[in-house]
Amino acid sequence: MMWALRRWVQSAATVLSNAYALFPFTRNIYQGKLKSVCVPGLNCYSCPAATGACPLGSLQTIFANIRPSFKAGNFHIGLYVLGMLGITGSLVGRMPCAWVCPFGFLQELIHKIPSRKIEIPHWMIYIKYGFLALFVILLPLIVVDGLGYGTTWFCKYVCPTGTLEAGIPMLILQPQLRELAGLLYLNKIAILIVFLVLMVFIRRPFCRTVCPLGAIYSFFNKVSVFRMVHHPDTCVLCKECYKGCPMGVRFYEGANQPDCIRCLKCMQESCKFDAISYEFAGLPVKEEKAESAKSP
Amino acid sequence: MWNTKKSGFLLLLLFLVVLVIGINAGEVAAVWEKAVNICLSCVGIG
Ligand code: SF4
Ligand code: SF4
Numbered sequence: 001m002m003w004a005l006r007r008w009v010q011s012a013a014t015v016l017s018n019a020y021a022l023f024p025f026t027r028n029i030y031q032g033k034l035k036s037v038c039v040p041g042l043n044c045y046s047c048p049a050a051t052g053a054c055p056l057g058s059l060q061t062i063f064a065n066i067r068p069s070f071k072a073g074n075f076h077i078g079l080y081v082l083g084m085l086g087i088t089g090s091l092v093g094r095m096p097c098a099w100v101c102p103f104g105f106l107q108e109l110i111h112k113i114p115s116r117k118i119e120i121p122h123w124m125i126y127i128k129y130g131f132l133a134l135f136v137i138l139l140p141l142i143v144v145d146g147l148g149y150g151t152t153w154f155c156k157y158v159c160p161t162g163t164l165e166a167g168i169p170m171l172i173l174q175p176q177l178r179e180l181a182g183l184l185y186l187n188k189i190a191i192l193i194v195f196l197v198l199m200v201f202i203r204r205p206f207c208r209t210v211c212p213l214g215a216i217y218s219f220f221n222k223v224s225v226f227r228m229v230h231h232p233d234t235c236v237l238c239k240e241c242y243k244g245c246p247m248g249v250r251f252y253e254g255a256n257q258p259d260c261i262r263c264l265k266c267m268q269e270s271c272k273f274d275a276i277s278y279e280f281a282g283l284p285v286k287e288e289k290a291e292s293a294k295s296p
Numbered sequence: 297m298w299n300t301k302k303s304g305f306l307l308l309l310l311f312l313v314v315l316v317i318g319i320n321a322g323e324v325a326a327v328w329e330k331a332v333n334i335c336l337s338c339v340g341i342g
Contacts, residue, residue: 061330079321080318086315090304151337166335174334223304224304
């Protein structure tokens, strides 16, 4: 039940984040007022259908333009975007990754393709903090041109969401842009293809190893208003939670780990021993379980 | 001791303040301006 609900929410969020249906006629991106609000998931604002701003792209732009902004007396340091991310994170931690991120949704769908599944070494989940520190914060802040402008390193050299949602469709919609496609474009296409292939074999490879947005939300998992709870007294260490988890989290080793995206699959479907629940503001929430998870 | 039950609400309050400061500093317009122009970096051509 919860699983079906999540699929509906993921589908609705993907459509709402990309609801600008006039782009085939305008051959351009949406330019309305909604674009000043960041969507909670990873969704490129240069996607012709995008209705909101990408939080990661917005943050990088503000960091890259920080010197000219200070010179002009504007003092834009990213508080508006950080505020939006912080409010979401404080309330639900990394939950947007499971419920409203279009790129997370895509990874789960592609992972359904039948194949041998591979597990990544645990240390790889820490790589995303390097991408956040370097490509989103430090490089845009430090590497600047003569006028003091930096660049959006993550968007430019890495982001496969941008390639999929903006790189491919914009070159179709605006043929004049094709002349500009060179090595940079090939690099981004190659990264996208690598991740599309990895998604078949590995659970959410991008979210777990690279996504700086997931890295930001993960800082809130242990302190957010909504939190998962593990009950060691009833846990029999059967590890079913780990087997079914879309993020490969070993829930039995502790609740609210950085990679838990609060999809609730372990609680609703995997655990037959009532060893998993969640709480809101410290108050336990009782939930009816899915039929399949009722008896051991 | 740090009360983990209240931590989420305290952070929520803190980030609400951060958001309001950002709005007052004119950052909404900065985000909008970037988001309504095609970003060549995102596309992979600049
Ligand atoms: S599925 Fe439940 S009982 Fe089994 S290891 Fe996970 S938390 Fe423990
Ligand atoms: S640990 Fe449970 S709630 Fe967290 S991501 Fe895995 S299945 Fe979902």
